[in-house]
Amino acid sequence: MLSVHDLSVTLSRRPLLRGLTFSAHPGQITAIIGPNGSGKTTLLRALTGELPATGRLALNGHDIPRTAPRILARFRAVLAQSTSVAFPFTAGEIVRFGLDAGSGPADPGLPARLLAEVDLAGAMDRPYHQLSGGEQSRVQLARTLAQARQPVTPDGPGWLFLDEPVAALDIAHQLMVMRLARSFADAGGGVVMVLHDLNLTAMAADKVLLLKSGALLAKGSAEEVLTDGLLSQAYGCRIRIATPPQTGPWLLPQSAA
Ligand SMILES: Nc1ncnc2c1ncn2[C@@H]1O[C@H](COP(=O)(O)OP(=O)(O)O)[C@@H](O)[C@H]1O
Ligand SMILES: [Mg+2]
Secondary structure: OEEEEEEEEEEOOEEEEEEEEEEEOOOOEEEEEOOOOOOHHHHHHHHOOOOOOEEEEEEOOEEHHHOOHHHHOOOEEEEOOOOOOOOOOEHHHHHHHHHHHOOOOOOOOHHHHHHHHOOOOOOOOOEHHHOOHHHHHHHHHHHHHHHOOOOEEOOEEOEEEEEOOOOOOOHHHHHHHHHHHHHHHHOOOEEEEEOOOHHHHHHHOOEEEEEEOOEEEEEEOHHHHOOHHHHHHHHOOOEEEEOOOOOOOEEEEOOOO
16 A cells, blocks of 8 residues: 655755645556646655655555655566666667566566557667667556566566556557556555646546645546546646546536636
């Protein structure tokens, strides 16, 4: 379980997150949503131990700020919002980095299988820099999945922390990523992901954290958080939720003001 109590982050004397309390559970997809600059990436980086934070943050019972990254890496893998690769690696080499970072038995055939799972079958030897933005993003996802190869680890549930994993992807690949996240959760792991697409959030999230200006405006199920009032307040534009019986909740922007 991820348990967070009164989390605050201050960087360069700017309070970026203030007094966040929530939990996330294995078996579920927890989505972090909110406007640009509301603190989503800052929150994800605090949860992965990359940023100094105050408050109580525990993952599988480990106090996150006081646990060495190499211990956390045994049961949680992170996909950053952007990743720069300075050297001429192949796609397969990038995915293998994930195998090296994780723990437990590493099947040498796994990188090729994971590349196929992100719809990049046969791309093992392709130079990473020659891939499109969306393809690079899927290679990075495969690397993250290589690290978190066990949804249940000797240290408890495995966790995926994904920052906007579908931002560069077309609709079919967005759905593919949500399916992979769902399978990881169904197999006993936990998924925490930053999403911008509110319709994907409505479709996939078991729990939603809505941030505004560094504070938690709302938390709860998709039905509880994705409401006309809360979303209009968070994003500063009029949003209406329609609920066609065939699809479930669907969001319609009403105007730009
Ligand atoms: N290292 C930093 N020092 C000062 N301010 C920062 C730092 N990192 C991010 N910020 C600010 O914190 C706010 C939240 O950023 P971020 O968490 O990246 O937002 P988003 O919700 O878009 O992911 C932004 O206003 C950003 O400029
Ligand atoms: Mg961000």
